[in-house]
Amino acid sequence: MGIPKGGEWIVILIVVLLLFGARKLPDLARSLGASTKEFRKGIEEGAKSDDAPADSTTTESKTES
Numbered sequence: 001m002g003i004p005k006g007g008e009w010i011v012i013l014i015v016v017l018l019l020f021g022a023r024k025l026p027d028l029a030r031s032l033g034a035s036t037k038e039f040r041k042g043i044e045e046g047a048k049s050d051d052a053p054a055d056s057t058t059t060e061s062k063t064e065s
Helices: 007-019 025-051 055-064
Strands: none
Touching: 007 025
């Protein structure tokens, strides 16, 4: 069981069309694209926060002394 081939994709598309209808498909694609964009944005923000040095701990220890 691997990646679907040409004929299998056609069957999958027909089933999706029957389940959601032709009017809902553009909305579904648009929301999927927006979700993907937000996910990538979150990943990038997480990577930036991991790369930032933790200067707040060094300044707190200096002010307590």
